[in-house]
Amino acid sequence: MAGGLSNLRRPFDRGVEDKHDRRECPMAQYAILLYAKAPADSADLTPEERAAHARHAEEVPALGGQLLAAFALQPTTVATSIHGDVITDGPFLDAKEVVAGVYVIEAADLDAALEIARRNPATQQGGGVEVRPVASGFISPTAKG
Amino acid sequence: MTDPDAITAAVADAHRRGWALVLAATARVARDLDLAEECVQEAYAAALATWPRSGVPREPVAWLTTTAKRRALDVLRREQVFRTKLPLLLDPDEPAADEVSLAEEQAMVQPEPADVVPDERLRLIFLCCHPALAQDAQMALTLRLVCGVPTSDLARVFLVSEPTMAARLTRAKKKISVARIPYRMPSAAALPDRLAGVLGVIHLLFTMGHTAPAGDSLTRTELMDQALHLARMLRELMPDEPEVAGLLALLLLSYARRSTRVDERGRLLRLREQDRSRWDRSAIADARELIAAGLRNGRAGRYLLQAAIASLYVEASTYGRTDWKQILALYDQLLRVWPSPVVALNRTVALAEVHGPEAALVEVEALEKDHRLAGYQYLPAIKADLLSRLGRAEAAAAAYRQALELTTNAVERAFLAERLGQAS
Structure with a gap:
C-alpha cells in the first residue's frame, strides 16, 4: 500500500468534544480493516494482486476521499496475542480470516466511505473489509515512517 | 367543526x-x-x-x-x-x-411547495432501508419512522419485548448518526441496488404479515396493510420505476386473495380450492394496470415478473383453465433475472402442470442438493404433492412428515397433517 506517514496532512482531530465539530470538519474519518485468509501473508499475493492494491491507494482521491494512513501487516504467523495476563502465539481470534492491514480515510459520509471500501481488492481476493468510524486518535507528526 | x-x-x-x-x-x-x-x-x-x-x-x-x-x-x-x-x-x-x-x-x-416535498419522504425511506443497518432494524425503523407505528405495536408484531424493540431502534438511530449514514437520495449509480433493498424490506414486511412465521393465525393483517401503504407511497413517489409498480402489483394480488386462503374453520385452502368469486376484483384490476404500465417502462425485473405470474394464476376463471405454459415461460424469464433456488422450486409447480409430475419431481430432487434450500419447508411439501400425484403414497407420506418437522405456523401444520393423513 502506498502512502507513508509523510502523507498525513494533520493529526486526527475528532477526539475533542466540540459542538462545532461537524462544520469545522465536514469530512468524517473511517478506518478500513482488511481481512484476508489466514495467515494473511502479503508475500502470498501475486504481482497482479499487489498492483491492484497500489492502484486502489491511488484511486481514493478520485472517489472523493483522502488517505490519511495505511499499514500492511506481517502475517499472523508472527503475531503475538495477550488475553488478560496470558501471552500466546498467533492472532487474537482463531478465525479463517484475519486482519491483514488497516488504512484510515477521510470521506464525506458512510456512503462515500463504502464506495471506496467496496473497491478494495481484498473484497475480490477471497477476503473483505470492515468499515469503522474513527472515534479519536492521532499519529505523532514527528514519527518516522 | x-x-x-x-x-x-x-x-x-x-x-x-x-x-x-x-x-x-x-x-x-x-x-x-x-x-x-x-x-x-x-x-x-x-x-x-x-x-x-x-x-x-x-x-x-x-x-x-x-x-x-x-x-x-x-x-x-x-x-x-x-x-x-x-x-x-x-x-x-x-x-x-x-x-x-x-x-x-x-x-x-x-x-x-408540493413538488419538492415527496423527495423528503423518499430520503427517509432510503435512510431507514440503508444496507449498513441490519435487516430487522431496517424493517422496524421503516415502520416506526415512515409509517409512525408505535414501538409497543412493533414489539407485538415482531414478537419481541418492548424494551428489546426500543433498543433495536435506538441502536439503528445511533449508527445512522455515528457512522454518518447520509439523509439524502442515493446517487444514480447506487440507486438500482438501494431501491432493490427498499423493495426487499417492503416485500419482507408483507410476507411476514401474509404468513406469520409462528402462531395460530395465518396472517398479521397490520403488517400487510403497512407494507401495502409503503408500496403505494413508493409508487406515488417513483412512478417511473417498473419494479416499484411490480412490487405493488404483486402485493395487491396476494392481498386480493387474503380472505379465501383459509376456510371458515381456519383450514388452509390450496389455490384450486379457493372461492374465486370472493377475490377482491378491484385490487386485481389495479394490479393488472400496474403490470401493464411496468412492462411498458422497459425490461421486466424480478417483482414485475413475479406479479405477472401471480396475475396469470388469478385471472383464470377456474384453476383448470390456468395458462400454465405462459406461467412456465415467465418462470424461465424470472430465473434469468433472479437465479434463486426458491424461484427454481416454485417453477417446478408450473412444470408439473405442463410436462407432468414426473418431470417436476426430477427437478425437485435436483434442488434438494442445493444447501440453500436445506430446511425450507415448502420443498418437501411440493415434493410430497408430486409423489402423491404419482401414486407413491409411502414416499409422499415421508415427505409430508419432513415438511411438518420444518413448519411452525399452526395453520400450515394442520394442512400438512391432513395431507399426510390422506397420503398414508
Whole structure:
C-alpha cells in the first residue's frame, strides 16, 4: 500500500468534544480493516494482486476521499496475542480470516466511505473489509515512517 | 367543526396520510431522528388539543409540519449546548439550525411547495432501508419512522419485548448518526441496488404479515396493510420505476386473495380450492394496470415478473383453465433475472402442470442438493404433492412428515397433517 506517514496532512482531530465539530470538519474519518485468509501473508499475493492494491491507494482521491494512513501487516504467523495476563502465539481470534492491514480515510459520509471500501481488492481476493468510524486518535507528526 | 369524533378522525387521517411527510421534513430541521420523532408526536398531540377549538386547518399536514418544525427549532435553540453527545444527522443540503437567521427560520417552517416535498419522504425511506443497518432494524425503523407505528405495536408484531424493540431502534438511530449514514437520495449509480433493498424490506414486511412465521393465525393483517401503504407511497413517489409498480402489483394480488386462503374453520385452502368469486376484483384490476404500465417502462425485473405470474394464476376463471405454459415461460424469464433456488422450486409447480409430475419431481430432487434450500419447508411439501400425484403414497407420506418437522405456523401444520393423513 502506498502512502507513508509523510502523507498525513494533520493529526486526527475528532477526539475533542466540540459542538462545532461537524462544520469545522465536514469530512468524517473511517478506518478500513482488511481481512484476508489466514495467515494473511502479503508475500502470498501475486504481482497482479499487489498492483491492484497500489492502484486502489491511488484511486481514493478520485472517489472523493483522502488517505490519511495505511499499514500492511506481517502475517499472523508472527503475531503475538495477550488475553488478560496470558501471552500466546498467533492472532487474537482463531478465525479463517484475519486482519491483514488497516488504512484510515477521510470521506464525506458512510456512503462515500463504502464506495471506496467496496473497491478494495481484498473484497475480490477471497477476503473483505470492515468499515469503522474513527472515534479519536492521532499519529505523532514527528514519527518516522 | 367541534364534533370530537370528527376531530379524532381528522387527526387519524392526517397520521395515516401525513406522518412520513411531517417526520421527513422535521428531521431536516432537527438533524436528529429522536428529536424529530418527539416534535412530530407533540405536533399530533397539539392537533388533538387545538383543532376542537380552532377547527381542522385547510391543510392539516402542512399545519402539522409547521408545528413540528417550529418545536424542533425551539428545542435546538434552548438545548444547543446539551445536544452534543451524538453527531447530527447528516443532511448535505441543509444548514444547521443554530446557523439559521430569523428570516431563514421563517422560510424553514413554511410549508414547502408540493413538488419538492415527496423527495423528503423518499430520503427517509432510503435512510431507514440503508444496507449498513441490519435487516430487522431496517424493517422496524421503516415502520416506526415512515409509517409512525408505535414501538409497543412493533414489539407485538415482531414478537419481541418492548424494551428489546426500543433498543433495536435506538441502536439503528445511533449508527445512522455515528457512522454518518447520509439523509439524502442515493446517487444514480447506487440507486438500482438501494431501491432493490427498499423493495426487499417492503416485500419482507408483507410476507411476514401474509404468513406469520409462528402462531395460530395465518396472517398479521397490520403488517400487510403497512407494507401495502409503503408500496403505494413508493409508487406515488417513483412512478417511473417498473419494479416499484411490480412490487405493488404483486402485493395487491396476494392481498386480493387474503380472505379465501383459509376456510371458515381456519383450514388452509390450496389455490384450486379457493372461492374465486370472493377475490377482491378491484385490487386485481389495479394490479393488472400496474403490470401493464411496468412492462411498458422497459425490461421486466424480478417483482414485475413475479406479479405477472401471480396475475396469470388469478385471472383464470377456474384453476383448470390456468395458462400454465405462459406461467412456465415467465418462470424461465424470472430465473434469468433472479437465479434463486426458491424461484427454481416454485417453477417446478408450473412444470408439473405442463410436462407432468414426473418431470417436476426430477427437478425437485435436483434442488434438494442445493444447501440453500436445506430446511425450507415448502420443498418437501411440493415434493410430497408430486409423489402423491404419482401414486407413491409411502414416499409422499415421508415427505409430508419432513415438511411438518420444518413448519411452525399452526395453520400450515394442520394442512400438512391432513395431507399426510390422506397420503398414508
